[in-house]
Amino acid sequence: MSSRRDAVHDILRSSASFRSAQDVYAQLRSDGAKIGLTTVYRALQALADGGMVDVLRTDDGESVYRACTTDSHHHHLVCRQCGSTVEVAGPDVERWAEAVGAEHGFTEVTHTVEVFGTCAECSVSRTSR
Amino acid sequence: MSSRRDAVHDILRSSASFRSAQDVYAQLRSDGAKIGLTTVYRALQALADGGMVDVLRTDDGESVYRACTTDSHHHHLVCRQCGSTVEVAGPDVERWAEAVGAEHGFTEVTHTVEVFGTCAECSVSRTSR
DNA sequence: GGCAAAATGAAAACGGTTGTCAAAATCGAC
DNA sequence: GTCGATTTTGACAACCGTTTTCATTTTGCC
Ligand SMILES: [Zn+2]
Ligand SMILES: [Zn+2]
Ligand SMILES: [Zn+2]
Ligand SMILES: [Zn+2]
Secondary structure, eight states: OOHHHHHHHHHHHTOSBOEEHHHHHHHHHHTTOOOOHHHHHHHHHHHHHTTSSEEEEOTTSOEEEEOOSOOSOOEEEEETTTOBEEEEOOHHHHHHHHHHHHHTTOEEEEEEEEEEEEOHHHHHHHHTO | OOHHHHHHHHHHHTOSBOEEHHHHHHHHHHTTOOOOHHHHHHHHHHHHHTTSSEEEEOTTSOEEEEOOSOOSOOEEEEETTTOBEEEEOOHHHHHHHHHHHHHTTOEEEEEEEEEEEEOHHHHHHHHTO
16 A cells, blocks of 8 residues: 555664654655655554554654554553663553542543653663763 | 742642643633733743642643642543543552563653543533533 | 842744645556 | 546645743842
């Protein structure tokens, strides 16, 4: 179908970290791909809508995308420096969120949970500097 | 000190839901206050920096602020419809986040956790429509 | 009062994202 | 293959929340 969408998807699949639209666009262009920024935005949106990629917002309001390997519900442990990400499961957290919602009479309860830190690699390069 | 900052703070303290800068600005103006939008942004920023108010980002990228009553670390259960918010504690979640970080060699671990749902009141008005 | 420092706000700039719309690629008959 | 209809594309403009700028006003202090 859409080779451009596949190209965008491929970039994400080959990256361990969350990537922004402009980021993906820049890499595609430097890889020689003939694609416009608008199309990258549309592709990412479509992939996110279809549940093919995960999205989250950075502190400075940028949307970043990642092709996670786990199909089931999960969360992320993200390195603040290098952006490398580990998918993590938290059954206790899932239950806790549901319970908290129910306890206060809330329905259709969802949650956003992200964990940030400095990964081992970045810790080393920082302390050894 | 700053009477404008207090005015902004007061608006937040008198509201149970998270409010945006423009939102607070509109209310202050309609209350007859003589204040500029820039000052509202600055006041909210200062309050957030000083830990006087909590901030979170909505799905559409807007920063919203709330003067929480709890001084200690907590999270929020937010109604998707009316925005009314309950402060919730989750000791288990705190421990889980720390553990997950440590398990993967991450240091300086922080987390963002928010629970969303439809509050009891909004559920009623929805079903009875 | 007089003066330096801080606060204020109107307007412009910013930056990520979305809308527009005409051109290009793709599809589906014939 | 041709030709028209449909979809996709992308340069550019518009959008919108937020930040910066900078001249003016207010505040704190003597
Ligand atoms: Zn790292
Ligand atoms: Zn979860
Ligand atoms: Zn509600
Ligand atoms: Zn917490």
